[in-house]
Amino acid sequence: MNENETFILDTDTGSEECRIITTMFSETRKKYYVIYEYVENPSDIFVSSYDPTDEEGILEDVAAEDELKEITEFLEEYGVFQDEI
Numbered sequence: 001m002n003e004n005e006t007f008i009l010d011t012d013t014g015s016e017e018c019r020i021i022t023t024m025f026s027e028t029r030k031k032y033y034v035i036y037e038y039v040e041n042p043s044d045i046f047v048s049s050y051d052p053t054d055e056e057g058i059l060e061d062v063a064a065e066d067e068l069k070e071i072t073e074f075l076e077e078y079g080v081f082q083d084e085i
Contacts, residue, residue, distance in 0.1 A: 001034050001050070009059070021045065024074050026067075033071060034059065047071050 001007075005020045017039040024033045031049050038044070047068075048059035062068060 001052070006039065007036075007057070016040070018046075022078060024071070026070060028070070029067065033062065035071070035075065045075075 001020050001023050003020055003022055007018055007020070009016045009018050018036045019039050019042070021035045021037060023035070025031070026033065032052055033047055033049050035045060035047050037046065047062050049062055050057070050059050062071065
């Protein structure tokens with residue numbers, strides 16, 4: 001997954017075209033994350049974990065507070081300010 005690359009995300013309400021803002025790897029958790037936004041509505045930022053070796057490209061929800069805190073800190077350092085992911 002590369003910055004500014006787009007992908008289609010299947011949701012409960014249909015499909016959304018998404019643009020990758022950035023990716024990150026957590027040394028602590030040994031997990032990869034993708035930070036993205038919907039192309040049609042870029043006002044919200046989303047984050048999911050993923051396995052780069054998975055050919056199906058399955059994205060997993062991130063809900064743990066400590067995990068979200070680490071990602072938020074990364075985004076602040078990266079220069080993306082978001083109160084809530």
